[in-house]
Amino acid sequence: MDIQLKRGLLDVCVLAAIKNEDSYGYQIVKDIKPFVEISESTLYPILRRLEAAELLTVRSAEHNGRLRKYYHITPLGRQRIETFKKEWSEIISVYNFIVKEDVGNDKT
């Protein structure tokens, strides 16, 4: 997938991965991997960016005698997912336009 396209989608994917319950780094990667290729070193800057934008918050909690960071979506984060869903229809219409052009060219 185009790298620019992927980078933009990953932000929303990460928010989606924590929208139902708080999650942690390794789990987020496992959840997203089946759909979009993501590595741990790609995830880290995204988490920091989303935290800086107040789309998620971070807390450390004890797990098996060590600290693990859990990421929690904020109302702003949810808003961003909603906006994304809403505006996706614009992308679909652009996609339809592109596909239509293709068919036209094939005929000539």
Next chain:
Amino acid sequence: MTKHEFLSRLRDLLTGLSHEDIEGSVDFYGEIIDDIVESGASEEEAVAALGSAEEVAANIRSQASADEDEHDRCKEDHSEQAEEEKTVCDPAAKSGSDENDCPGEDFENIVIDAGDADVRLVLSDSGKLEVDCPDSDIHTFYTVSVENGTLMIKKTEDGKRYNLFNMKWHMHIGINQGSDEITVSLPARRYNKLRVNSSMGCVKADESLSFVSAEINTSYGDVIFSSGVTDELSAKTAYGDLAVTGIAPNKLAVSSTCGDIKLSSVKVVGHVSAWTANGDVKLTDVTCKDLTCGSTAGDTKLRDVIADGSIICTNVHGDIQLNKCDAKSLRLTTKFGDVRGTLLGKKVFTVTTVLGDVSVPSCESGEQCIVTTVCGDVSLSLE
């Protein structure tokens, strides 16, 4: 490789990034390794699953430079989005006073807190102050005021949330066709202090303006500075490039973490410092008293650089290239790069290298030039 070995190798490889970036990455990977081990792998397997520390470090760094690319849009034309959601913020209107009585004229300092917008400073065609910033019908994103002789442009709380609520679809998929821009058109005269802070934006100051001193800070944007400065210019960017041309201040300090630095046609009375961690440093036609410069990962190129006092150039990985440069004393250091080029005037060379080949003229008398490398070759000649 054990977890401990992996993390300490990673820490070494990230040298040059901020302390926060390094420790944050190391904590993050430590936790991931623990989690993989907990899911049933051995420590060795968990570390192996992440790839080599070199790959991981390169990935973290390239992510940083990808962020840089995304925000590298100073060079793009802003005319398109300029039509959208922009109004002229007139300080006179904001303060509710009579149009003829423009408080906008009564200032000598300028402070701009741009948030994520680009900032562009230009000469006013009409001879009047005009501030053009992103706005909408409902919200005020910036306030413009004049207080105690200072023009202040600040982002409001609404403004800070603007981008989150008003993301266009193309921004979601990573296509950013340029950001909002604050354009400040200033009447022609010399201003005292200019201070600009921007997180995401680029900062451009036109050659037709002049300031006593200027301080520019941005995290992601480029800085292109060609306004006149008489006393001191200090410019910093974390991810952007920095270009300064045609100025003659008393003092000049520029630095970047990931970007390149270019200085050209600069005459400085005192000290010049130019540092970057990951980019290249390029100085062309620069005169000054003393110069300190260098890059951790990049090359340093000096052409027609003349210092009355000393030139101290310190690289780690990159080459040092000099072309018709001169100073009373030169100290050129790079661990892994080569040192090459031409100097003016007689020099007494003192070269220390572990593995490099050395080719320098031998002079009995002249100014000092001390060159130190570990692996790099040294090849200098005199003109």
